[in-house]
Amino acid sequence: MSLIVQKYGGTSVGNPERIRRVAERVLATQQAGHQVVVVVSAMSGVTDSLIRLAREVSPEPSEREMDVLLATGEQTTIALLAMALNARGSRAVSLTGAQAGIVTDGTHTKARIANITPTEMRRLLDDGQIVIVAGFQGQTMAGQITTLGRGGSDLTAIAIAAALGAETCQIFTDVEGVYTCDPRIVPSARKLDELSYEEMLEMASSGSKVMQSRSVEFAKKFGVVFEVRSSFNDAPGTRVVEENMSMENVVIRGLSVEKNQAKITIADVPDRPGTAAAVFGALEKSGTVIDVIVQNVSHTNATDISFTLHKDDLDKARAALEPVVKEIGAARLEAKSGIAKLSVVGIGMRSHSGVAAKLFACLGSAGVNIQMISTSEIKIAVIIEEADITRAANVAHEAFGLANGALLAN
Amino acid sequence: MSLIVQKYGGTSVGNPERIRRVAERVLATQQAGHQVVVVVSAMSGVTDSLIRLAREVSPEPSEREMDVLLATGEQTTIALLAMALNARGSRAVSLTGAQAGIVTDGTHTKARIANITPTEMRRLLDDGQIVIVAGFQGQTMAGQITTLGRGGSDLTAIAIAAALGAETCQIFTDVEGVYTCDPRIVPSARKLDELSYEEMLEMASSGSKVMQSRSVEFAKKFGVVFEVRSSFNDAPGTRVVEENMSMENVVIRGLSVEKNQAKITIADVPDRPGTAAAVFGALEKSGTVIDVIVQNVSHTNATDISFTLHKDDLDKARAALEPVVKEIGAARLEAKSGIAKLSVVGIGMRSHSGVAAKLFACLGSAGVNIQMISTSEIKIAVIIEEADITRAANVAHEAFGLANGALLAN
Numbered sequence: 030m031s032l033i034v035q036k037y038g039g040t041s042v043g044n045p046e047r048i049r050r051v052a053e054r055v056l057a058t059q060q061a062g063h064q065v066v067v068v069v070s071a072m073s074g075v076t077d078s079l080i081r082l083a084r085e086v087s088p089e090p091s092e093r094e095m096d097v098l099l100a101t102g103e104q105t106t107i108a109l110l111a112m113a114l115n116a117r118g119s120r121a122v123s124l125t126g127a128q129a130g131i132v133t134d135g136t137h138t139k140a141r142i143a144n145i146t147p148t149e150m151r152r153l154l155d156d157g158q159i160v161i162v163a164g165f166q167g168q169t170m171a172g173q174i175t176t177l178g179r180g181g182s183d184l185t186a187i188a189i190a191a192a193l194g195a196e197t198c199q200i201f202t203d204v205e206g207v208y209t210c211d212p213r214i215v216p217s218a219r220k221l222d223e224l225s226y227e228e229m230l231e232m233a234s235s236g237s238k239v240m241q242s243r244s245v246e247f248a249k250k251f252g253v254v255f256e257v258r259s260s261f262n263d264a265p266g267t268r269v270v271e272e273n274m275s276m277e278n279v280v281i282r283g284l285s286v287e288k289n290q291a292k293i294t295i296a297d298v299p300d301r302p303g304t305a306a307a308v309f310g311a312l313e314k315s316g317t318v319i320d321v322i323v324q325n326v327s328h329t330n331a332t333d334i335s336f337t338l339h340k341d342d343l344d345k346a347r348a349a350l351e352p353v354v355k356e357i358g359a360a361r362l363e364a365k366s367g368i369a370k371l372s373v374v375g376i377g378m379r380s381h382s383g384v385a386a387k388l389f390a391c392l393g394s395a396g397v398n399i400q401m402i403s404t405s406e407i408k409i410a411v412i413i414e415e416a417d418i419t420r421a422a423n424v425a426h427e428a429f430g431l432a433n434g435a436l437l438a439n
Numbered sequence: 440m441s442l443i444v445q446k447y448g449g450t451s452v453g454n455p456e457r458i459r460r461v462a463e464r465v466l467a468t469q470q471a472g473h474q475v476v477v478v479v480s481a482m483s484g485v486t487d488s489l490i491r492l493a494r495e496v497s498p499e500p501s502e503r504e505m506d507v508l509l510a511t512g513e514q515t516t517i518a519l520l521a522m523a524l525n526a527r528g529s530r531a532v533s534l535t536g537a538q539a540g541i542v543t544d545g546t547h548t549k550a551r552i553a554n555i556t557p558t559e560m561r562r563l564l565d566d567g568q569i570v571i572v573a574g575f576q577g578q579t580m581a582g583q584i585t586t587l588g589r590g591g592s593d594l595t596a597i598a599i600a601a602a603l604g605a606e607t608c609q610i611f612t613d614v615e616g617v618y619t620c621d622p623r624i625v626p627s628a629r630k631l632d633e634l635s636y637e638e639m640l641e642m643a644s645s646g647s648k649v650m651q652s653r654s655v656e657f658a659k660k661f662g663v664v665f666e667v668r669s670s671f672n673d674a675p676g677t678r679v680v681e682e683n684m685s686m687e688n689v690v691i692r693g694l695s696v697e698k699n700q701a702k703i704t705i706a707d708v709p710d711r712p713g714t715a716a717a718v719f720g721a722l723e724k725s726g727t728v729i730d731v732i733v734q735n736v737s738h739t740n741a742t743d744i745s746f747t748l749h750k751d752d753l754d755k756a757r758a759a760l761e762p763v764v765k766e767i768g769a770a771r772l773e774a775k776s777g778i779a780k781l782s783v784v785g786i787g788m789r790s791h792s793g794v795a796a797k798l799f800a801c802l803g804s805a806g807v808n809i810q811m812i813s814t815s816e817i818k819i820a821v822i823i824e825e826a827d828i829t830r831a832a833n834v835a836h837e838a839f840g841l842a843n844g845a846l847l848a849n
Contacts, residue, residue, distance in 0.1 A: 045495035052496075079515070085455035086462075086519050087526035094525065097533050098518035101511035105489070108508035109496050115504065116497035123507050128582055149582075172538055172559075 031196040032064040032154065036164065036186035039073035040203045041260035042106050045113075048072075051201075051260065052113035055159060059119065064154045066193065068164045068186040069110055071102025092137035096166075096176045100126070103163035103182070111161045121159035124149065126166035127174070131185065133167035139178035140167060142185075142247075145192035154193075162189060180241025187244050191251035197268075198253055200240065201260035206267035207232060207239055209431040210284040214422050217432035221283065222265075225272040228282045231374040231408045245269065272376055280384060281375040281429040286422050288369045288415055290320070291340040292401065295350065297331040297360035304357045308334060308350065315349035317342045321370065321403040321410060331360075335401060337412055340366040368400065369418040372410040373425060385409055391428035397421045441606040442474040442564065446574065446596035449483035450613045451670035452516050455523075458482075461611075461670065462523035465569060469529070474564045476603065478574045478596040479520055481512025502547035506576075506586045510536070513573035513592070521571050531569035534559065536576035537584070541595065543577035549588035550577060552595075552657075555602035564603075572599060590651025597654050601661035607678075608663055610650065611670035616677030617642060617649055619841040620694040624832050627842035631693065632675075635682040638692045641784040641818045655679065682786055690794060691785040691839040696832050698779045698825055700730070701750040702811065705760070707741040707770030714767045718744060718760065725759035727752045731780065731813040731820060741770075745811060747822060750776040778810065779828040782820040783835060795819055801838035807831045 035055065042048050051067075059065050079098050083090040090098075107123035114121035130146035153160050164182025167175050177184055183200055190198035205220055207229065212218040224232075226249035233242045239257055248255055248269065258266025298304050305324070312319060322336040338346055347364050354362050378384040388409055392399060397420060401412035413421055426432060445465065452458050461477075469475050489508050493500040500508075517533035524531035540556035563570050574592025577585050587594055593610055600608035615630055617639065622628040634642075636659035643652045649667055658665055658679065668676025708714050715734070722729060732746040748756055757774050764772050788794040798819055802809060807830060811822035823831055836842060 045492060048496050082455060082515075082519060083522055086458050087522040089526070090522040091525050094518045094521045094533055097521075097535075098515060101514045101518075104511045104514070105492075105508060108504045108511075109492060111504045111507075112493055112497040112500040115501045116499070123504055125507075125584075174535075 030062065030064050032066070032193055033058055034066045034068065034186050034190040034193070034195045034198040035201060036068040036182060036199065037070065037201045037260055038182065038203070039070040039076070041201050042069050042110065043073040045109070048106070048109050049113050052110060052117060052119075054260070055110075055114060055121075056117055056119050059159055066150060066154070066160045066162060066189055066195070067110065068162050068182055068189060069103060069106040070164050070182040071099075072106055075102040075105065093173065096137045096174050099176050100163070100166045100174050103165050107161045107163045114159055114161075119159060120157060121161055122153055123161040123163075125163050126185070127168035127172075129160075129162045129189070131167035131188070132170060133175045133177070135169045135171075135173060135175065137173075137175055140169075140175035142167060142177070142188050145188055147189070147192045150189070150193065180244055183240050183244040184247060187248045187251075187253050187255060190253045190255070191247070195253070198248070198255040199266075200255055200257045202239065202257060203259065203261070204239060204257070205259045205262075205264055206257050207269075208283065210422055210426050211286055214286055214419055215284070215426045217426065219432055221267045223268045223270060224282050225276055225376050226269060227272060227376055227407055228374050229269045231372065231405065232283060232285050277377050277380055279375060280377040280381050281373050281431065282377075283374055283431065284422055284425055284429075285372040285374060286369065286418060287320075287372075288418060289340050290337050290368045290370055290412070290415070291343040291364065291366035292335055292337045292368055292412060293343070293346060293350065293365075294333055294335040294363040295354060295359050295361075296333050296363060298334055299358050300330050300332050304359075305334060307353050307357050311349045311353045312346055315345050317346040317349065321401060321412065323401050323403055337368070337370065337401070367415045368412055369415040370410055370412055371418060371421050371425065372408050373429065374408045376407050378407055378409070387428055388425060391424045392421055395420055395424040397424075440472065440474050442476070442603055443468055444476045444478065444596050444600040444603070444605045444608040445611060446478040446592060446609065447480065447611045447670055448592065448613070449480040449486070451611050452479050452520065453483040455519070458516070458519050459523050462520060462527060464670070465520075465524060465531075466527055466529050469569055476560060476564070476570045476572060476599055476605070477520065478572050478592055478599060479513060479516045480574050480592040481509075482516055485512040485515065503583065506547045506584050509586050510573070510576045510584050513575050517571045517573045524569055524571075529569060530567060531571055532563055533571045533573075535573050536595070537578035537582075539570075539572045539599070541577035541598070542580060543585045543587065545579045545581075545583060545585065547583075547585055550579075550585035552577060552587070552598050553580075555598055557599070557602045560599070560603065590654055593650050593654040594657060597658045597661075597663050597665060600663045600665070601657070605663070608658070608665040609676075610665055610667045612649065612667060613669065613671070614649060614667070615669045615672075615674055616667050617679075618693065620832055620836050621696055624696055624829055625694070625836045627836065629842055631677045633678045633680060634692050635686055635786055636679060637682060637786055637817055638784050639679045641782065641815065642693060642695050687787050687790055689785060690787040690791050691783050691841065692787075693784055693841065694832055694835055694839075695782040695784060696779065696828060697730075697782075698828060699750050700747050700778045700780055700822070700825070701753045701774065701776035702745055702747045702778055702822060703753070703756060703760070703775075704743055704745040704773040705764060705769050705771075706743050706773060708744055709768050710740045710742050714769075715744060717763050717767050721759045721763045722756055725755050727756040727759065731811060731822065733811050733813060747778070747780065747811070777825045778822055779825040780820055780822055781828060781831050781835065782818050783839065784818045786817045788817055788819070797838055798835060801834045802831055805830055805834045807834075
């Protein structure tokens with residue numbers, strides 16, 4: 030009998046009525062002849078109100094106690110879902126992260142899964158029961174409650190699927206899958222049936238925030254096939270799988286758009302060792318998250334260092350860098366918000382040249398000026414004016430034929 | 440260094456501000472030179488809203504899942520109280536029932552404590568930390584989450600005090616202690632400094648619902664001295680201790696009043712074996728809770744069986760008994776509500792006769808008619824009209840000199 034792991038996010042279990050609907054879907058999966066493990070998040074809003082309570086008793090709650098507090102959110106959902114299944118005559122049993130055998134390291138609020146002992150889950154499944162597991166949580170070897178941080182419930186589901194050798198892991202969410210581009214920006218965007226882990230990772234790190242990168246990396250590492258799909262209808266979603274030969278025939282899988290970006294350029298940085306370290310060390314200390322970094326070859330013993338960041342971090346970054354600019358003897362700091370990032374992603378571009386040329390050509394003929402370029406093996410990202418992003422995404426979507434299947438290599 | 444266990448009920452930790460106040464009291468106790476273990480209930484209202492959620496997903500939630508659900512209530516409080524203590528610079532750590540080593544049997548929603556392994560609590564205390572434990576919960580040997588039922592947090596506190604050999608266990612609640620009688624009924628009622636376990640048990644089972652009998656029994660069994668006191672002021676409360684010689688000099692410790700009672704009499708029950716079993720078997724099946732039972736000697740081969748119950752159970756009991764009355768060939772069933780129970784309690788009455796006579800005399804001269812009488816070794820209970828209860832309680836309180844210290848044996 031094949032085993033399916035299903036994960037339902039906070040919106041999907043946001044109230045009793047939705048929990049009852051999830052119960053029906055889970056039951057239908059079992060009745061279709063599968064063993065089922067269900068991983069759930071806290072009901073939407075619950076985690077936020079727990080955090081508010083914590084702030085009312087302490088300005089800076091300890092991370093250990095935050096984990097004890099937040100873990101109650103998922104524990105509430107597992108009990109309610111098990112009850113809803115029992116009410117339908119189904120045998121279902123809830124397990125906390127600890128009871129499910131999920132052992133983590135001791136990094137409270139962002140623990141890493143060390144290993145999973147699936148003995149209890151296996152026993153219950155073999156007994157014909159549906160197993161409901163609290164996502165986002167585990168315990169240390171010493172029995173301390175931990176949580177896994179952002180995207181933790183997805184990670185729980187993928188890790189359980191790996192530990193139990195599940196046939197597939199279904200991630201139910203409030204979107205229908207992964208699209209060739211954000212449909213709010215490109216109306217002709219199309220839902221993808223399938224993409225590779227690498228492509229999913231590049232899409233995720235480039236603004237298509239369906240899932241956190243860490244869960245995708247975990248799935249890639251352990252070869253867990255997963256599917257992102259909607260909990261509000263029965264349409265099939267997008268499967269994320271190991272790269273295969275036929276995938277290389279598709280040059281570009283999709284586009285990813287990230288708005289609300291800013292860039293900082295430090296001009297005329299003296300070309301000597303240690304200057305980049307000084308710049309990014311200061312940024313790290315200030316807690317600024319950096320995205321793309323570009324440094325070009327030096328001219329006249331000085332170079333420009335540019336990087337992008339979220340526009341909300343711009344003031345913080347500028348304040349952190351101003352003393353550094355003086356210290357390293359750079360000419361000046363230029364800051365600019367109102368920019369955006371467009372990325373084209375596809376494992377096919379590895380073996381097919383011409384992707385960059387085609388991208389730059391279509392942007393050029395649409396009058397879109399490219400301010401920065403950054404590439405990885407399967408991605409080309411360009412930084413442009415935010416005002417240009419809709420036009421740029423639509424012309425690129427068209428140029429790469431994404432609306433009608435995808436451009437095949439010629 | 441002496442160890443104190445403190446228990447705070449749901450009202451005492453009902454909101455963030457009250458949790459902060461509890462933190463101050465706990466800290467003051469530590470600063471006075473004690474090791475401190477704190478047991479807390481769910482914030483008031485939390486358990487009820489969890490039960491409401493459960494009813495929305497299932498008409499009859501499974502008891503195992505109710506325990507998983509309800510255990511989140513206390514887990515929330517322990518984290519918040521630990522945070523509030525940490526915010527005051529104190530080292531405090533929260534433990535769930537399972538983490539505190541509380542092992543129970545598998546009777547979900549009303550589990551019994553099987554044993555406590557206090558290793559972790561002891562380690563933390565020896566390290567100078569304040570230990571915050573979730574009341575009302577434990578886990579089975581197999582790792583299932585259980586709850587202890589009504590009064591469970593008191594039981595947790597008493598059991599931990601026993602396991603750790605605490606000097607005392609302080610039960611903080613919304614009353615100031617145990618009174619000679621309910622002050623709303625007898626204005627001259629006086630707070631008791633001390634009473635014995637047996638007296639506390641009789642007071643508890645006779646309507647003075649400061650604590651559930653099971654916690655008092657547990658304390659008696661393991662010799663745990665505890666004190667019932669208010670969390671809203673610093674006044675000393677009432678200590679409940681092992682019976683001692685001087686206690687016997689006090690004939691009556693207090694009065695207990697229970698209103699909203701009803702009585703049922705089955706008249707002319709044929710005097711043969713099995714009839715009482717038929718009556719009370721039917722009542723048990725209907726879920727009726729019986730209080731006092733009286734059967735007098737038989738006359739003309741038939742007898743009357745009377746018992747009292749809460750008036751809300753009267754219809755249920757009557758419906759359950761009507762077929763039985765026919766079956767056993769009794770003459771009729773008489774039901775009456777609007778009655779009340781007055782109990783006088785004191786271990787001194789064991790060695791001093793005349794208590795019953797004094798009680799009946801003072802009630803008689805106040806014109807209070809006694810409908811039923813029931814006694815235990817240290818209690819005499821009378822059933823009277825509810826309309827008479829205030830007058831009866833006041834004359835008895837006066838007759839036994841309870842307002843001024845207590846009547847000493849002569």
